[in-house]
Amino acid sequence: MGFIVFLLKRILGLVPTFFGITLISFFVMHLAPGEPMSLQADFNPKMTPEMRQRLRAQYGLDKPLYVQYSRWLKGLVHLDLGRSFSPDRRKVWDKIRERLPVTILINVLSMLLILAVSIPLGVRAAVRENSLFDQVTTVLVFLAYAAPAFWVALLLMLLFGIEWNLLPVSGLHSLMGYDQMGLFEKVVDWSKHLVLPVFVSAIGGLAGFSRYTRSSMLEVLRQDYITTARAKGLPERVVIYRHALRNALLPLITILGLSIPGLIGGSVIFESIFAIPGVGQLMWSAVMARDYPVLMGNLVIVSILTLLGNLLADIGYAAVDPRIRTGLQEQE
Amino acid sequence: MRRGIISSFFHLLFVLAFFIHLSPSCLAEGGAKKERPAYGDAIVVGSIGDASNLIPMLATDATSHEIAGLIYNGLVKYDKDLNLVGDLARSWEIKRGGKEIIFHLKKGIRWQDGVPFTSRDVLFGFKTITDPKTPTAYAGDFLEVEKAEAPDPYTFRVIYKEPFAPALSSWGDIVVLPEHLLRGKDITKSGLVRHPVGLGPYKFRLWKTQERIELDANPDYFDGRPYLDRYIMRIVPDPATMFMELKAGGLDWMGLSPVQYKRQTNTPFFRKNFRKYRYLSFSYTYLGYNLRHPFFKDKRVRQAISYAIDKKEIIRGVLLGLGVVATGPYKPDAWFYNPNVRRYPYNPQRARRLLAEAGWKDRDGDGILDKDGIPFSFTVLTNQGNSLRDKTAQIIQYRLRQVGIEMKIRQLEWTAFINDFIDKRRFEAVILGWTLGQDPDIFDIWHSSKTGPKQLNFIGYKNREVDRLLVLGRRTFDREKRKKIYFRIQEILAEDQPYTFLYVPMALPIIHARFHGIKPAPAGISYNFIRWWVPKNEQKYIIP
Numbered sequence: 001m002g003f004i005v006f007l008l009k010r011i012l013g014l015v016p017t018f019f020g021i022t023l024i025s026f027f028v029m030h031l032a033p034g035e036p037m038s039l040q041a042d043f044n045p046k047m048t049p050e051m052r053q054r055l056r057a058q059y060g061l062d063k064p065l066y067v068q069y070s071r072w073l074k075g076l077v078h079l080d081l082g083r084s085f086s087p088d089r090r091k092v093w094d095k096i097r098e099r100l101p102v103t104i105l106i107n108v109l110s111m112l113l114i115l116a117v118s119i120p121l122g123v124r125a126a127v128r129e130n131s132l133f134d135q136v137t138t139v140l141v142f143l144a145y146a147a148p149a150f151w152v153a154l155l156l157m158l159l160f161g162i163e164w165n166l167l168p169v170s171g172l173h174s175l176m177g178y179d180q181m182g183l184f185e186k187v188v189d190w191s192k193h194l195v196l197p198v199f200v201s202a203i204g205g206l207a208g209f210s211r212y213t214r215s216s217m218l219e220v221l222r223q224d225y226i227t228t229a230r231a232k233g234l235p236e237r238v239v240i241y242r243h244a245l246r247n248a249l250l251p252l253i254t255i256l257g258l259s260i261p262g263l264i265g266g267s268v269i270f271e272s273i274f275a276i277p278g279v280g281q282l283m284w285s286a287v288m289a290r291d292y293p294v295l296m297g298n299l300v301i302v303s304i305l306t307l308l309g310n311l312l313a314d315i316g317y318a319a320v321d322p323r324i325r326t327g328l329q330e331q332e
Numbered sequence: 333m334r335r336g337i338i339s340s341f342f343h344l345l346f347v348l349a350f351f352i353h354l355s356p357s358c359l360a361e362g363g364a365k366k367e368r369p370a371y372g373d374a375i376v377v378g379s380i381g382d383a384s385n386l387i388p389m390l391a392t393d394a395t396s397h398e399i400a401g402l403i404y405n406g407l408v409k410y411d412k413d414l415n416l417v418g419d420l421a422r423s424w425e426i427k428r429g430g431k432e433i434i435f436h437l438k439k440g441i442r443w444q445d446g447v448p449f450t451s452r453d454v455l456f457g458f459k460t461i462t463d464p465k466t467p468t469a470y471a472g473d474f475l476e477v478e479k480a481e482a483p484d485p486y487t488f489r490v491i492y493k494e495p496f497a498p499a500l501s502s503w504g505d506i507v508v509l510p511e512h513l514l515r516g517k518d519i520t521k522s523g524l525v526r527h528p529v530g531l532g533p534y535k536f537r538l539w540k541t542q543e544r545i546e547l548d549a550n551p552d553y554f555d556g557r558p559y560l561d562r563y564i565m566r567i568v569p570d571p572a573t574m575f576m577e578l579k580a581g582g583l584d585w586m587g588l589s590p591v592q593y594k595r596q597t598n599t600p601f602f603r604k605n606f607r608k609y610r611y612l613s614f615s616y617t618y619l620g621y622n623l624r625h626p627f628f629k630d631k632r633v634r635q636a637i638s639y640a641i642d643k644k645e646i647i648r649g650v651l652l653g654l655g656v657v658a659t660g661p662y663k664p665d666a667w668f669y670n671p672n673v674r675r676y677p678y679n680p681q682r683a684r685r686l687l688a689e690a691g692w693k694d695r696d697g698d699g700i701l702d703k704d705g706i707p708f709s710f711t712v713l714t715n716q717g718n719s720l721r722d723k724t725a726q727i728i729q730y731r732l733r734q735v736g737i738e739m740k741i742r743q744l745e746w747t748a749f750i751n752d753f754i755d756k757r758r759f760e761a762v763i764l765g766w767t768l769g770q771d772p773d774i775f776d777i778w779h780s781s782k783t784g785p786k787q788l789n790f791i792g793y794k795n796r797e798v799d800r801l802l803v804l805g806r807r808t809f810d811r812e813k814r815k816k817i818y819f820r821i822q823e824i825l826a827e828d829q830p831y832t833f834l835y836v837p838m839a840l841p842i843i844h845a846r847f848h849g850i851k852p853a854p855a856g857i858s859y860n861f862i863r864w865w866v867p868k869n870e871q872k873y874i875i876p
Contacts (some may be wrong), residue, residue, distance in 0.1 A: 034747030047469050049786065055467055087385040087392065087467075089520045098541055154572055161580050169580045170573050172543065175564065176873050188686065272569040275577075277542035281569065290747060 003318070012315065014307045021303045022296070026069050029292060035061060036085035038291045039151055054105075059085055072296060081297040093295035095282060100264060102172060104279040106194065107263040110202040118206050122213025123245060127219060137210065145207035153273045155198045160196065168193050172277040197274045201267060212255060217248040250321060257313025261305040369849065369865040374562035374873040378574045378586035382542045382567045386528040387519065388506045389461050389468040395565070402563060402861070403444075403530035406504035407435050407454065407488070412853035412860065414667075414770050416500055420449070420508065421488075429875065430495030430809045435488040435503070437812040441554045443510050444535050451482035454503075458490075458509035466519055473502035495807045497814065498771045505532075532557045533862040541569055548875075559849075559865035561875040578606075584844040590652040594838045606842050607850070609857055612665060613839040616658040617721065617765040618831040619712070619728065623792040625760050627710060634829040636686035638676035640735045641728050644776055645678070647835050650723045654840060658833035661766070661774055665854060667811075668772040670819040673826035683735045685738050694736055701736040709738035710760040713753055716743040721763045724834065728763075763834075772818045775802045778825070793830040846870040 037055045056062045060071060075082050081092035119142070124133040161169035168174070173189050174181075181189060220226065221244055229239045268280040279298065286294040383396040388404055391397060407418040418424070441449040458480045460466050476499065479491045492499060500787040510529055514522055528536050533555070534547035547563040566583065568574040575592055577583045579601075588597065588608070597608060619641070623627035628634060643657045662669045687693075692701040692708055701708040712728070714721045725741045732739045739761075744753065753759045766777065776782055779802050780794040798821055805817040825831075841852060841857065849864045850857050866872070 032748075034751040047471055047786075048475070049784075051469070051471060052786065054464055058465075058467060087390050087396075088525055089385075090525075095541075140333065149568075154576075157576050162576060169576045169582060170568060171566070171582070171834070175544070175566070175582070176374070180876075273573055275543075275566070275568040275570070275573060277540065277567075281542055288747070 007315070011313055012075055014311065018303060018307060019073075022073070022300065023069070024298060025290050025299050026072065026292075027065065030065055032290065033139065034139040034290050036292060076300065081300065084286075084294050085291045086286075086294075092293045095294060096279065096297055096301065099277055099279045099282055102276060103280070104263055106201060106276070109194065109198045110205070110257065111263070113198060113202040114205040114209050117202075119245075119249075120211035121206070122210040123217055123240065123248075124249075126214045126217035126221060127240060128163055133249075134214075141207040141210050144203040147203075149204060149267070149269050150273050151313070152203065153196065153270060156196050156200065157273075167195055170273070172276060197270055197276060197330060200274075201270050209252075209255070212252060213248065217244060218252050220244045220248045223247075250317070253316045253320065254313045257309040257316065258306075260309035260312070261302045264301060264305060355572065367848070367867065369555070369863070370868045370871075371559050371865070372561055372868065372875065373846075373866040373871040374564055374875060375560050375844075375847065375864070376564045376566055376584045377465050378568050378577065378583040378848050379565050380567070380569055380571065380574070383539070383545060383565075385525050386536070386539075387509070387522070387524055389457075389466065389470055389509075390520065390525070392469050392577075395567075399547070399565060400528065400530075401505060401532075402534040402547055403528050403532045403536060404505040404508060404515070405531045405817055406506070406508055408500060408503055409439070409505075410501075410770055410855055410859070411854045412851075414854050419504075420454075421503075424500070426809065430492070430497070430499075430807070432489065432491050432686070433500065434501075435490075437486040437488065438554065439486055441531055442552065443512075443531055444529050444550060444552075445510075445511070445513075447512050448485075449531055450485035452485070453511050454488045454508055455480060455482040456515065457507040459508040460509060461507055461586075470506050473498065474507070497806050497807065497809055498773045501771055530844070532564055533567070537562070545767065553862070557860035560862075562873070578842070584847070586842060588840040588842050588845040590650075590654045590840070593654060593842075594652045597842060602842075605845055607845050607847075608840065608842045609840045609850070609852055610654060610840050611852060612656065612663045612836050614663065614768040614770075616661070616663065616768070617724065617763065617834045617838045618658070619834060620646070620762045620764060620791045621829045622757065622759050622761065623794075623830060624757065627708065627712075627760070630690045631782060632686045632690040633677065634832070636683040636690070636735070637737070638829050638832045639679045639686065641681035641731050641832060641834075642678035643676075643834055645731075646724050646727050649719050649727055651835065651837055655835045655837040658836050660825050660833055661777070661831075662772065662818075662822070663768060663836045666768075666772070666814055666817045670822040673822050675826070676829070676832070678731075680731075680735050687735065687737075692736075696858060699736060700738050707738065708736065709740070711740040711742050712715075712761045712763055713742050713744055713749060713759050714763040715746050715749050723764075725763050755786055757790065757792075772814065773802075773806055774821075775806060778802060778821070789832055793828075795824060795828065798824050846872065 035056070036059055037052065041270040053062070072082065081096075083089050083091055084095055086163075118141075121137055125137050128134055134189055157169050171184070172193050178186070178189065226239060226244055229243045230236075234243075264279060268284040269276040270276070271280045272284075282294065283298055285291075286298070379395050379398070381393060381395050383391070383399050384393050385391040385396055386400050386403070388397060388400040391400065405419050407419060407421040408416050408424075411417045415492065418438075420437055420441065422438045423436045425434045425436075426432070427434065430805045435451075435454075437449075437451055437454075443449055443453075458477070461468055461471055462474050462477070473496075476492050476494065476496045477490055478493045481489050483489060488500075490503075508531070510524075513524060513529060526539055530536075531554070533550055533553045535550045537546040537548045544567060545565045549558045549561050551557050566575055566577075568583075571589065574586055575588075575596065578586055593608060595611070597606065602608075619637070621634055623629060647653060647655045647657065648749060656664055659673055659675055660670065664671065687701060687708075691703045691719075693703070694701050696702060698707070712725055714725055722741070725739075729741060731741045754762070777788045778793055778798055779789065780799050782789040783792050783794070793867065801817050801821050805814055805821070808814050808817060839856065843857075846866045847864050848866065849860065851860060853859060
């Protein structure tokens with residue numbers, strides 16, 4: 001019971017935080033120089049001052065900022081994110097929605113790859129602390145972390161795409177004949193196109209996760225119950241993977257929770273390099289064009305996911321660790 | 333100045349452009365044996381940016397116009413030698429000294445959905461573009477119109493308040509719209525924005541946002557079916573990736589940078605599989621002075637800076653030789669270009685002498701000229717992310733230092749640059765470029781009435797004679813008389829040096845060798861795109 005009350009309180013607490021975020025972002029965004037029509041209108045000889053005023057009125061930019069904000073907020077309450085200020089005037093939600101699947105797909109795959117590689121890496125590095133393996137992996141993951149994504153991407157394209165001709169250079173699927181492919185062929189085609197982008201977006205994240213796993217694991221390995229488990233004569237595998245790792249993964253739940261919003265926030269760098277039509281490129285061009293509705297729309301989604309991610313991390317923590325649950329009840 | 337938007341990026345897109353030199357490889361193709369053109373195959377074109385809106389009057393970006401240009405037609409168009417010729421119009425009459433134009437339209441033309449095209453579509457387009465509710469950047473030309481009417485389905489008459497020479501060319505593809513699909517609808521929310529229906533050689537097939545746009549040949553095109561079955565534009569935002577796609581066979585046509593043109597495509601692989609073309613692009617780059625600034629009020633100072641800059645060196649260093657020196661606001665192969673204006677070859681002695689005459693001398697011995705105790709030091713602004721302009725600035729900085737002028741360079745994000753610096757006149761000098769149109773009218777950039785906020789004469793240039801000639805040029809239809817007017821304007825601008833005109837860069841397209849029928853002309857290469865073809869045995873893509 002106490003847990004549910006705690007949950008409700010947390011969720012209610014998120015509402016003012018959310019509106020605070022939108023309020024601050026809305027005003028900060030309008031501080032940037034220039035206006036949405038800048039790209040269309042500035043330095044265009046055919047643009048008369050009357051036309052400029054007309055456009056401003058159409059976008060509602062002639063109203064004071066608080067009126068613009070309250071208008072936007074009214075739309076949001078009706079689940080309407082408004083229309084983009086770019087020449088296509090499309091609905092913001094349509095523009096974001098069409099790009100979400102591919103962004104989420106790549107980010108989920110890359111997250112899975114990161115977990116699959118960095119957890120075993122971190123565990124081994126912790127078990128053999130300061131060994132050659134530990135030191136070599138440390139150097140390697142930090143190299144991967146430090147290498148600029150665009151540079152790695154271009155090198156890999158050159159190698160796999162042109163020198164060895166094994167993988168396509170960019171894009172999501174083949175240009176010609178894709179419509180005639182069967183389901184299996186389509187999956188193979190997509191996979192070929194996704195290998196490099198997923199790999200490039202993952203290598204930067206290896207360092208963080210493997211380091212977290214390692215330090216968390218080291219801490220656990222020093223605990224008395226590990227000594228006890230070993231003293232019981234349990235095999236080393238069981239000691240490490242069942243007794244130590246389970247506990248070591250606890251802090252990772254928080255980190256995972258916090259990386260949920262990252263799943264929809266694409267990266268403009270690798271999306272541009274691999275010519276992938278993701279959310280990152282949309283946001284980048286929206287910033288450049290001062291397309292306020294699209295920016296706010298994305299912000300709403302990211303902030304909701306961030307808040308939810310926090311909440312989920314808390315819940316996950318509570319669910320996994322009985323100490324937190326009981327602690328909560330004692331507080332009530 | 334149709335579509336005369338300043339070029340904020342170096343043109344990777346090969347918008348219509350003047351041709352001057354053939355590359356050797358391309359000469360070989362010109363003399364090829366006579367073959368019968370074949371239908372089939374597709375062309376894959378690379379573009380760094382996605383289209384925004386496929387209704388031409390609502391879009392301002394090059395990609396949208398590139399695509400829309402294959403789908404829509406105008407009453408008139410420019411032919412390969414940049415003469416205005418009829419497109420949807422069979423002929424036209426100019427009456428009452430240019431105040432009245434009557435277009436006679438071709439018969440039997442149908443929209444791609446089968447509905448016949450009539451003069452009502454032109455009238456509808458005109459009404460839409462002048463409708464205050466239409467968010468278009470192109471209404472300017474049509475505000476001069478007093479009355480437009482469609483007396484019968486194949487006649488369209490327009491009457492101007494004053495004779496307006498650029499008028500004829502404004503009746504291009506921007507203003508003809510299918511009335512039956514748009515009447516009574518909000519054009520900004522129309523389905524045609526993303527699914528256009530036109531009269532042109534290609535029909536819309538699909539548009540995957542930020543990924544690709546595909547067009548199919550229109551078998552019923554009134555000027556003959558295009559040979560290539562499909563046109564595909566792939567959006568590849570990164571120029572390095574685009575080049576690799578070209579190399580890997582994923583693209584057939586892209587615009588090259590000077591380095592790619594000179595060095596990276598100079599391999600046996602490229603010589604065998606591709607043809608390179610080059611011609612002067614419709615643009616120029618300049619160093620513009622804020623004429624309200626005390627340093628630059630004196631004409632002698634501006635002339636001195638022009639002498640101190642070695643423009644040929646900039647072309648060698650920045651464009652690897654792929655450009656020509658600009659002597660005024662036009663490119664050298666236009667019919668209205670005046671080659672006999674005052675020129676400013678590199679001459680540092682002369683620059684120093686002119687500066688001394690203007691009172692600039694190094695009195696305190698620090699190597700920088702000074703006058704009334706103020707050192708000659710200023711900042712030049714340019715937009716971020718344009719490496720050509722950045723390199724140009726550095727070369728100018730080095731040369732000006734040699735005559736005792738200190739120039740600092742500051743790069744700014746585009747929107748901030750325009751809104752906080754240009755519009756507020758908070759600049760001393762800028763390095764920017766203009767995109768040129770096919771008409772010599774440059775009223776908006778040089779007339780003294782255009783110095784207000786958000787207007788294009790932001791440097792504050794005022795010259796009575798130029799003002800008078802600019803107005804006269806707009807009212808004169810006779811080509812020879814117009815030529816004289818614009819020749820005189822170029823002379824004055826060359827003498828006044830309100831800008832130091834730097835260079836006209838070249839457009840550098842590369843196209844796969846299997847495409848035949850590409851015939852470079854003053855208009856560039858894409859003017860006869862629908863007559864390009866691939867021999868049956870070389871066709872790469874089979875279109876079902």
